Amino acid sequence: MVVENINEQAAVQEENKKLFQELTKRNEQYMMNLDKALIAANISEEKRDAVYNEMLKSLIKGQKSGQTARQLYGTVTEYTNVLLASPKEKDKGRSEDWKIVLDGGLLMGAMFALITGLSAFIGSGQGSEMGIITMILNFIIGGFVILLISKNVPDKNKDKKISTFRYILISTAGMLGWMFVMTVSMALIPSSINILMSAGVNIAIGIAAFAAKIYFKRKLDIHGGLF
Structure with a gap:
């Protein structure tokens, strides 16, 4: 199970590298700033990889219609706060x-x-x-x-x-x-x-x-x- 997880994460990281190369300069800078913010917040590498994979796919799709990372996710600080918010707190009624x-x-x-x-x-x-x-x-x-x-x-x-x-x-x-x-x-x-x-x-x-x-x-x- 551990080996499978490691292989899956490696595959995600490899895909992220390829997707990252397709970003515009503005989106590329956004992702680098977000990465620094999440590392500073002690977010695990596995979680960061999963978040980036989903974001990169959305960004590339959005680029086709001229959308930027900031338009899709807000500022780096705003989206960092969203990612740091506890899912438990969000789901609480x-x-x-x-x-x-x-x-x-x-x-x-x-x-x-x-x-x-x-x-x-x-x-x-x-x-x-x-x-x-x-x-x-x-x-x-x-x-x-x-x-x-x-x-x-x-x-x-x-x-x-x-x-x-x-x-x-x-x-x-x-x-x-x-x-x-x-x-x-x-x-x-x-x-x-x-x-x-x-x-x-x-x-x-x-x-x-x-x-x-x-x-x-x-x-x-x-x-x-x-x-």
């Missing part, structure tokens, strides 16, 4: 809704807990009135708000003005709704149930939630959210 809710909930919960806790220290005790029920609601509702917003991110393939307007409208409504529920829960739920937590506890929860967000984002490979 959105994660399942529950993952985005988890990721968004942990982020929003962490932010709210930290802001509440820190404001208590800065404001001499004010801001520490958030209770445990409010905190739990904050994590849950925050997650669903992030899910809602992420699903309405402007789509490049649709009318940009309409997509942007819809995104702003839904984002604003979602955030206002989230803040309203938080405020109402703190005002209406009895403190005997919605047990108040100290500033230190809020800060500790915020730090733990933020650490959990980072962990689960990597562990579950969450993508498609906002952050």
